[in-house]
Amino acid sequence: MAEVLRENFDGVEAQTETVKCSSCGSNMVFNPETQTLECPHCGTTKSFGNVGMAGELDLRAGLYGGNRWTAEEAVVFGCDNCGAKVVLKQGETAASCPFCGTAHVRKTEELAGVKPNALIPFAFDGKKAIELSKAWAKKRFFAPRKFKKNVDADHVKGVYAPCFTFDSKTTSYYEGRIGQTRTRTVGSGKNRRTQTYTVWRNICGTFDFNYDDLLITAGSKFGQRELNKISPFDTNNSRTYEEEYLLGFMAYHYDSELSDCWSRAKKDIDADLRRRILSQYVHDKVAYLNVSTSHADVTYKYVMLPVYVGNYNFKSKLYNFFVNGSTGKVWGKTPKSPLKITIAAILGVAVVTLLILLLGGNI
Numbered sequence: 520m521a522e523v524l525r526e527n528f529d530g531v532e533a534q535t536e537t538v539k540c541s542s543c544g545s546n547m548v549f550n551p552e553t554q555t556l557e558c559p560h561c562g563t564t565k566s567f568g569n570v571g572m573a574g575e576l577d578l579r580a581g582l583y584g585g586n587r588w589t590a591e592e593a594v595v596f597g598c599d600n601c602g603a604k605v606v607l608k609q610g611e612t613a614a615s616c617p618f619c620g621t622a623h624v625r626k627t628e629e630l631a632g633v634k635p636n637a638l639i640p641f642a643f644d645g646k647k648a649i650e651l652s653k654a655w656a657k658k659r660f661f662a663p664r665k666f667k668k669n670v671d672a673d674h675v676k677g678v679y680a681p682c683f684t685f686d687s688k689t690t691s692y693y694e695g696r697i698g699q700t701r702t703r704t705v706g707s708g709k710n711r712r713t714q715t716y717t718v719w720r721n722i723c724g725t726f727d728f729n730y731d732d733l734l735i736t737a738g739s740k741f742g743q744r745e746l747n748k749i750s751p752f753d754t755n756n757s758r759t760y761e762e763e764y765l766l767g768f769m770a771y772h773y774d775s776e777l778s779d780c781w782s783r784a785k786k787d788i789d790a791d792l793r794r795r796i797l798s799q800y801v802h803d804k805v806a807y808l809n810v811s812t813s814h815a816d817v818t819y820k821y822v823m824l825p826v827y828v829g830n831y832n833f834k835s836k837l838y839n840f841f842v843n844g845s846t847g848k849v850w851g852k853t854p855k856s857p858l859k860i861t862i863a864a865i866l867g868v869a870v871v872t873l874l875i876l877l878l879g880g881n882i
């Protein structure tokens with residue numbers, strides 16, 4: 520497959536090919552343990568250029584294009600089985616799909632699109648990721664034994680997940696009507712009773728809040744739920760994106776454009792602002808609340824997050840689990856063993872029956 524690539528990009532490939540080892544000529548890869556490039560064959564290391572902190576980009580400029588990957592820098596591979604697309608540095612090939620494990624991954628004609636400006640490097644290698652996954656799998660009580668045993672290198676791959684972070688200074692004007700339930704005692708003698716009633720009041724005002732690095736995923740196979748489950752990621756300290764970080768890893772190609780992700784961020788911000796505004800008042804009912812918000816100084820980062828993606832097929836259903844490549848936090852779905860569920864249900868019924876029998880004598 521490497522040969523095919525060479526033919527396609529004959530001529531330009533010489534300047535942009537993967538970094539070769541100075542001693543033996545093998546392709547060098549990024550080693551998370553040393554944070555340098557390393558030759559997997561002879562161990563020669565090479566530190567790479569500037570390791571700067573990533574800066575914020577102006578959103579308006581970003582919505583009109585942004586910095587794009589050229590065909591000479593990166594190529595897109597698509598999975599025939601699950602549709603996932605990954606970006607690899609020119610000259611590298613994908614052996615299998617990180618999301619479903621199939622070997623049916625092919626180079627596509629598509630361009631890689633907008634280039635990231637920020638990245639959090641992997642902090643540990645694949646071996647450690649497998650250990651963490653195994654420890655996590657062990658604690659999944661209902662997972663079949665086979666699943667726990669089959670977590671291995673073939674099924675756990677390091678993938679940079681594309682995400683956008685947004686900063687915004689918001690100012691909101693709001694007006695609404697909120698209520699609080701109270702109780703009072705009315706009547707006297709035999710007619711004395713408790714009544715509940717609502718005290719309503721109108722509220723209005725302005726509310727300012729600054730959002731910093733609100734994180735929105737740009738990939739559907741590594742969705743917002745998955746991202747939130749293995750968060751946090753220290754995006755405020757992300758590095759300037761350098762191509763060398765990608766060596767030996769894949770980048771998951773985004774499914775959502777910057778504009779879509781900004782729309783989603785605004786929705787999240789709206790919901791969050793409502794909560795923040797209402798939390799200033801004692802209330803238990805909201806008749807209505809109108810909020811109109813303006814955003815100023817909006818900036819974004821297109822950041823690649825380090826995620827080890829695990830995949831597992833069980834009874835022809837696909838399960839993914841994810842390991843945060845900087846903190847080691849694991850989350851995912853596992854198959855459930857029907858036998859274990861049945862045993863648990865029987866035990867549950869037995870415990871309840873036993874309790875009824877034991878307590879029965881005392882009632």
Ligand SMILES: [Zn+2]
Nearest residue numbers: 540543558561
């Ligand atoms: Zn070497």
Ligand SMILES: [Zn+2]
Nearest residue numbers: 598601616619
């Ligand atoms: Zn796939």
